[in-house]
Amino acid sequence: MSEPPAPRTKSGSKARDGLRSEGESNRSELRRMWQQAHLNDEILGLLREDENYFLHQSLSSPCLDVIAKCRGSYLENLEGKRILDFHGNSVHQVGFGHPKVVEAVRRQMRSLPFCPRRYTNQPAIQLAKKLAEISPGDLSKVLFAPGGSAAIGIALKLARMASGRFKTISMWDAFHGASLDAISVGGEALFRRDIGPLLPGSEHVPPPDPRNCPFECGSACNLKCADYLEYVLEKEGDVGAVVAETVRSTPYIPPRDYWMQVRRACDRHGALLILDEIPNCLGRTGKMFACEHYGVEPDMLVIGKGLGGGIFPMAALMARRELDIAPDFALGHYTHEKNPVGCAAALAAIEVVETEGLAERAAELGAHALERLSDLAARHTVIADVRGIGLLLGVEVEAPGGDSALLAERILYAALEQGLSFKISMGTILTLTPPLTITAEELDSAIDILDAAITVTA
Numbered sequence: 413m414s415e416p417p418a419p420r421t422k423s424g425s426k427a428r429d430g431l432r433s434e435g436e437s438n439r440s441e442l443r444r445m446w447q448q449a450h451l452n453d454e455i456l457g458l459l460r461e462d463e464n465y466f467l468h469q470s471l472s473s474p475c476l477d478v479i480a481k482c483r484g485s486y487l488e489n490l491e492g493k494r495i496l497d498f499h500g501n502s503v504h505q506v507g508f509g510h511p512k513v514v515e516a517v518r519r520q521m522r523s524l525p526f527c528p529r530r531y532t533n534q535p536a537i538q539l540a541k542k543l544a545e546i547s548p549g550d551l552s553k554v555l556f557a558p559g560g561s562a563a564i565g566i567a568l569k570l571a572r573m574a575s576g577r578f579k580t581i582s583m584w585d586a587f588h589g590a591s592l593d594a595i596s597v598g599g600e601a602l603f604r605r606d607i608g609p610l611l612p613g614s615e616h617v618p619p620p621d622p623r624n625c626p627f628e629c630g631s632a633c634n635l636k637c638a639d640y641l642e643y644v645l646e647k648e649g650d651v652g653a654v655v656a657e658t659v660r661s662t663p664y665i666p667p668r669d670y671w672m673q674v675r676r677a678c679d680r681h682g683a684l685l686i687l688d689e690i691p692n693c694l695g696r697t698g699k700m701f702a703c704e705h706y707g708v709e710p711d712m713l714v715i716g717k718g719l720g721g722g723i724f725p726m727a728a729l730m731a732r733r734e735l736d737i738a739p740d741f742a743l744g745h746y747t748h749e750k751n752p753v754g755c756a757a758a759l760a761a762i763e764v765v766e767t768e769g770l771a772e773r774a775a776e777l778g779a780h781a782l783e784r785l786s787d788l789a790a791r792h793t794v795i796a797d798v799r800g801i802g803l804l805l806g807v808e809v810e811a812p813g814g815d816s817a818l819l820a821e822r823i824l825y826a827a828l829e830q831g832l833s834f835k836i837s838m839g840t841i842l843t844l845t846p847p848l849t850i851t852a853e854e855l856d857s858a859i860d861i862l863d864a865a866i867t868v869t870a
């Protein structure tokens with residue numbers, strides 16, 4: 413089993429802007445100026461219509477641009493401008509519009525486009541069986557849901573039923589979805605502030621993030637955070653589940669021993685371990701599932717996003733067989749629970765990941781990208797840290813004595829000008845999640861664009 417790569421850190425920890433957790437501001441002056449300079453009147457008119465009809469919220473409406481097409485590694489806006497998409501909302505492991513997924517969806521829509529509850533269907537059974545086969549350990553019972561937040565909700569309910577306890581421990585800064593139950597276990601102010609009471613018993617601990625560690629571990633995690641997690645398990649005494657992202661998409665990448673230690677702590681204190689790999693499943697980290705890097709088997713594993721092949725909203729909760737304990741309780745009950753089109757898309761996506769060797773590809777291309785990003789870090793003083801696992805990569809920027817979040821946004825808009833899109837996490841981390849089907853040339857050209865964008869900005 414490979415060792416997860418150690419973070420390459422240039423400087424120490426710093427405070428984070430909790431309100432900039434999942435992306436750049438959609439109401440900044442920088443964005444407005446970029447739009448005026450780069451978008452034509454038709455697009456600006458459509459953006460105004462979008463603003464007029466959609467409820468405004470952070471990270472979406474008002475929107476950046478109008479997309480007309482997507483294919484492979486690229487989005488295309490309404491006037492035909494191509495954008496290499498290193499964001500993709502983490503749905504594009506197999507690229508956009510993979511022909512095999514499109515064909516599977518088409519075929520399925522022609523025969524059985526929907527399946528009402530109380531019936532099952534062949535694609536749903538095949539998908540459940542396939543996930544049981546490829547998942548680590550004994551995660552051989554599943555429930556599907558139309559989105560990751562819903563699947564997290566099912567996991568929380570099942571954990572209560574199975575443990576007879578309602579408390580959870582999860583991580584500050586984590587994201588598990590936008591619904592009330594998911595934000596209760598999530599740890600981001602953007603989703604939690606000013607909303608009133610959340611689920612009782614939702615305890616939080618610091619994540620394994622050496623750059624922002626309250627235990628001041630410095631550049632390398634010394635597992636004090638895992639010790640503290642066990643301390644809370646012991647003090648509370650009746651925690652039903654620990655819920656966490658195996659690898660946070662920011663990314664922060666725990667050291668190998670972290671999950672081993674947490675797994676042992678859960679076992680000692682009778683808590684279930686629920687790992688959320690909604691954005692990072694199906695090969696992104698260089699393994700089919702991120703927990704395979706750590707040699708741990710969770711009691712429940714939640715996946716989603718790219719599971720629907722970048723076409724259909726699909727998520728799944730996979731649980732150990734012995735957790736099948738609630739036959740008279742509605743754990744999920746979602747209308748599209750066994751949607752045959754979604755299941756056909758997922759089966760096709762998994763087949764593509766397997767036959768095109770996308771996990772191996774992610775490991776290989778990710779190592780190359782990390783090397784190139786480290787080279788950038790050596791040349792650009794504003795890069796404080798680069799880290800990655802497979803094709804989940806982060807470049808953290810710091811403006812010495814200045815506004816680091818503003819610097820990150822300026823780099824983003826300079827990159828967008830050259831046709832590269834990515835996400836900014838936690839205000840200052842340029843988060844790069846390309847499709848796993850990306851060519852080496854596309855990957856190199858994206859890093860060249862990033863290099864140039866930092867050069868003109870910093």
Ligand SMILES: Cc1ncc(COP(=O)(O)O)c(C=O)c1O
Binds near residue numbers: 561657689690
């Ligand atoms: C780690 C993680 N968990 C849960 C979710 C929620 O998934 P969905 O948006 O499909 O509800 C997300 C979405 O970004 C995520 O990144």
